[in-house]
Amino acid sequence: xxxxxxxxxxxxxxxxxxxxxxxxxxxxxxxxxxxxxxxxxxxxxxxxxxxxxxxxxxxxxxxxxxxxxxxxxxxxxxxxxxxxxxxxxxxxxxxxxxxxxxxxxxxxxxxxxxxxxxxxxxxxxxxxxx
Numbered sequence: 001x002x003x004x005x006x007x008x009x010x011x012x013x014x015x016x017x018x019x020x021x022x023x024x025x026x027x028x029x030x031x032x033x034x035x036x037x038x039x040x041x042x043x044x045x046x047x048x049x050x051x052x053x054x055x056x057x058x059x060x061x062x063x064x065x066x067x068x069x070x071x072x073x074x075x076x077x078x079x080x081x082x083x084x085x086x087x088x089x090x091x092x093x094x095x096x097x098x099x100x101x102x103x104x105x106x107x108x109x110x111x112x113x114x115x116x117x118x119x120x121x122x123x124x125x126x127x128x129x130x
Contacts, residue, residue: 019115027057092109
C-alpha cells in the first residue's frame, strides 16, 4: 500500500515541473522571436510594447523556472499568476477579435485560463507551505 502523502508530494512535484517548464519554454520561444512578440503586443494595444513584451516574457521565464524547481515559490507563482491574469484578458480578448482571428484567440484564451487555474493552485500552495 502506498502512503497518500508520498504520492501527493510526487504528483505535486511532477505537476509543478511540467507546468513550470512549459511556461519557461514558451517564454524562450517568445525571446527567440521577440520582433513578432512585440508586434503582437503592439497590435493588442499594449503600451510600450518594445519594453513590456520582453518584461512579460522575462516574468514568464523566471516564474516558470521558479515554479518548476520550487525556488522562491511565492515570487515565482505570483509572477506566473500575474502574467497569466494580464495576458489572458489583454492579448486574447477573442470577443473583440476580428472574425478571422476569433477562433485562435478563443483557443488561446481558454488555454491560458486553464493555466491560470493551475497557477492559482500553486500560488495557494506556496503561501500555505511556509
